[in-house]
Amino acid sequence: MSTTAATxxxxxxxxxxxxxxxxxxxxxxxxxxxxxxxxxxxxKEAQAAIEAxxxxxxxxxxxxxRLLRARVLxxxxxxxEERTDDLVELLGRENGKTHDQxxxxxxxxxxxxxxNAALALTDTGTNSQVTEGELSMVVRQPVGVAGIIAPxxxxxxxGIRSLAPAxxxxxxxxxNLPWQTAQTNSLIAELVGDTPGLPSGVANTITGGHVSGxxxxxxxxxxxxxxxxxxxxxKQIGAAAAANLKRVGLELGGKTPLIIFEDADLxxxxxxxxxxxxxxxxxxxxxxxxxxVHERIADQVRADLxxxxxxxxxxxxxxxxxxxxxxxDKPNVERIDKIVEDAIAQGATVIVRGGPVADGPLAAGxxxxxxxxxxxxxSMPIVQDEAFGPVLTMQTFSTEAEAIAMANDSQYGxxxxxxxxxxxxxxxxxxxxxxxxxxxxDWARLHDQFEEGGFKGSGLxxxxxxxxxxxxxxxxxxxxxxxxxxAA
Ligand code: NAD
Numbered sequence: 001m002s003t004t005a006a007t008x009x010x011x012x013x014x015x016x017x018x019x020x021x022x023x024x025x026x027x028x029x030x031x032x033x034x035x036x037x038x039x040x041x042x043x044k045e046a047q048a049a050i051e052a053x054x055x056x057x058x059x060x061x062x063x064x065x066r067l068l069r070a071r072v073l074x075x076x077x078x079x080x081e082e083r084t085d086d087l088v089e090l091l092g093r094e095n096g097k098t099h100d101q102x103x104x105x106x107x108x109x110x111x112x113x114x115x116n117a118a119l120a121l122t123d124t125g126t127n128s129q130v131t132e133g134e135l136s137m138v139v140r141q142p143v144g145v146a147g148i149i150a151p152x153x154x155x156x157x158x159g160i161r162s163l164a165p166a167x168x169x170x171x172x173x174x175x176n177l178p179w180q181t182a183q184t185n186s187l188i189a190e191l192v193g194d195t196p197g198l199p200s201g202v203a204n205t206i207t208g209g210h211v212s213g214x215x216x217x218x219x220x221x222x223x224x225x226x227x228x229x230x231x232x233x234x235k236q237i238g239a240a241a242a243a244n245l246k247r248v249g250l251e252l253g254g255k256t257p258l259i260i261f262e263d264a265d266l267x268x269x270x271x272x273x274x275x276x277x278x279x280x281x282x283x284x285x286x287x288x289x290x291x292x293v294h295e296r297i298a299d300q301v302r303a304d305l306x307x308x309x310x311x312x313x314x315x316x317x318x319x320x321x322x323x324x325x326x327x328x329d330k331p332n333v334e335r336i337d338k339i340v341e342d343a344i345a346q347g348a349t350v351i352v353r354g355g356p357v358a359d360g361p362l363a364a365g366x367x368x369x370x371x372x373x374x375x376x377x378x379s380m381p382i383v384q385d386e387a388f389g390p391v392l393t394m395q396t397f398s399t400e401a402e403a404i405a406m407a408n409d410s411q412y413g414x415x416x417x418x419x420x421x422x423x424x425x426x427x428x429x430x431x432x433x434x435x436x437x438x439x440x441x442d443w444a445r446l447h448d449q450f451e452e453g454g455f456k457g458s459g460l461x462x463x464x465x466x467x468x469x470x471x472x473x474x475x476x477x478x479x480x481x482x483x484x485x486x487a488a
Contacts (some may be wrong), residue, residue: 009038009182011045011207012189014052015200020045026183029326030316030365038182041208046176046215048205048454053145053172054221057199063142063170066120073117073167077110079191080160087156090184092317096325096366099317101279108157108446112464114163115448119469133484140473142170143223143247147216149237150181151229152328153283153388159188159205159346161463162226162249167203169472171224175205180328182207217241226471227251228285230386231411231457232457238460249461253386254285254414257407258443259429260301261400261420262294266439268303273392274308274441276417277370278324280388285458286415286437286444290383292403293397293461295396302351302374302394309352309370309392315362321322326366327389333366338391342370343382343393348373351394378409386412400425408434413455417443436462448464 020039028035038046040069057063077083087109088102097105119254127137146166150158155177166173175192177185189205192198206212210233217240218220226238228251241248249306258273260266276288293301317323322425327333333356344350353372370390375383397403407416415437418426430438436453438443446452451465461471 005447005463007037008209009186011041011049011147012193013041013045014055014204015051015193018045018048021175022071024179024182027329028093029328030318030362030367032364035093036183038179038186038207040179040204041212042178042210043215044205045278046208047219048176049174049206050145050147050216050219050221052201053174056199057142057144057172059199062172062199064116066123066170069168070117070120072195073113073120073164076192077113077117079158079195080106080113080355081111083187083191085182087172087187090187091156092325094183095155095181096326096328097280097317098231098321098322102317103324104279105154105157106222108394109160112157112160112164112448115464118170119165119466120168122466123472127282131211132297133482134482135482137478137480140169140469141476143474144171145222146171146173146472147219147225148173148175149213149216149225149229149467150226151178153280154177155181155184155287156188156253158228158344162228163192163203165468166226166472171472172202173204174222175203176208176213177205178206179207179209186246196398212427214240217246218243220244222473223247225249231280234457234459247471250454250465251285251413251452251463252414252457252459253291254287254458255384255410255412256286256415256417257290257410258288259403259407259419260294260297261293261403261418261422261425262296263421264297264419265421266297266300267305267442270308270441271307272417272419272441273305277309277390277392278312279444281324281368282370283328283388284444286445287388287390288417288425289376289392290388290391290407291394292406293394293396294403294484295398298394298396305394306351306372309354312370314367314369316365322385324370324390327368328366330366332389333368336368336387336391339382339385339389340373340389340391343373343375343380346380346382347377348380348382348393350376354390369424378406384410400429404429404432408432411457414453414458415439415444
């Protein structure tokens with residue numbers, strides 16, 4: 001099977017490619033050029049995929065054979081590894097990621113698949129002789145069809161982050177991948193769907209948006225939703241899913257604070273601050289977007305960071321010297337610039353204006369240069385709301401308590417970084433932050449064996465780690481009463 005042979009990127013339903021009525025163009029955000037076309041899922045395709053997954057779940061072959069699931073997930077991992085270059089190339093052309101950043105994303109997929117292959121084998125419940133002659137045990141059973149909804153900013157890593165545990169648990173799945181990355185989705189569908197040993201209908205992939213996503217959320221045949229996307233959409237999904245008392249795992253937006261204490265090693269910290277802003281062009285849930293700096297080092301940070309951000313080389317993935325690619329499309333460039341303009345009108349001071357690239361060879365693309373603004377009011381929208389672009393605010397603090405209070409004064413709680421050479425301060429601050437992940441002298445380091453997710457408006461439940469299976473299993477308590485004396 002080959003996706004490149006197909007002229008239109010299609011869905012993968014019930015073990016085969018499937019078309020749909022509406023075809024649209026895929027566009028390279030760095031150039032505005034059409035790079036292919038794709039079939040867009042509507043209600044019909046979503047329902048067909050759910051039906052295929054429902055039938056596959058009814059057959060015990062998949063849900064009762066954990067060795068098969070582990071084998072298949074490991075094979076899937078090999079397939080993603082073997083096609084890394086193709087995935088990176090597609091992410092560059094369709095999603096704007098530089099090749100280094102594409103590799104960063106793609107590398108997650110095999111690691112996550114392998115970890116979940118191992119998790120499939122850890123299916124041990126608990127049991128106990130609760131009282132003499134009476135036993136209790138708990139059995140974990142897959143919930144059924146998992147609805148997976150992933151955003152366009154990292155379709156490979158985030159689609160697989162939900163799919164792998166769903167399959168490990170014994171669920172079957174429908175992945176609703178975003179239309180913005182339809183060409184990439186098609187390769188994901190091929191690598192997942194055509195894995196030797198995977199029964200037809202177990203893993204279905206459609207390219208769609210809110211219409212097909214909503215079908216998954218409302219279907220009584222889909223008992224669990226694993227959603228990654230914005231907080232606003234997460235709330236809508238939670239509300240809609242409540243009608244069927246559906247389980248929801250929500251990985252939502254963030255406004256990651258980067259806290260730099262007076263004793264931090266700036267030569268180490270500032271390049272990390274730059275990466276935290278420019279990786280995926282700031283379109284990353286964990287983008288470092290709020291810089292909190294001790295007042296005694298503020299002048300030095302302002303000058304040094306300003307220079308570093310002004311020097312970031314913006315360009316297409318096809319140019320190996322590019323350090324940051326484009327935004328996903330031009331409307332998002334305008335949206336981000338309006339946020340910056342509003343912040344300046346509300347009193348933010350410009351350190352680096354950055355902004356849309358309007359002249360020269362990059363003008364046809366959706367490029368936005370990194371922007372750094374200094375603010376003094378934590379309640380400003382530029383501090384409180386996700387910009388989802390390379391826009392960083394800088395604020396100063398004088399005490400540890402003030403830094404913690406500023407960092408926590410947010411609807412979000414996804415992640416945070418603390419920079420200090422002290423032994424106790426970063427640990428104390430990490431424990432006080434309302435945040436699902438905290439990195440000390442680092443940023444965005446994720447490992448499959450450790451849970452990832454959000455406090456407050458950044459989500460519900462956890463991805464990765466052992467907790468990831470909770471979105472996909474039911475716990476069943478079985479009570480046995482063999483008695484203490486043999487039957488006569
Ligand atoms: P979004 O919430 O607008 O949409 C995400 C996907 O949800 C879409 O591709 C669409 O298919 C689907 N969708 C939209 N409305 C829906 C509805 N009402 N019902 C069902 N499905 C619906 O997000 P986006 O703009 O595509 O992605 C960016 C957002 O994702 C940012 O807020 C970012 O922080 C967040 N994100 C979070 C994580 C995380 O792990 N916490 C990771 C990446 C991105």
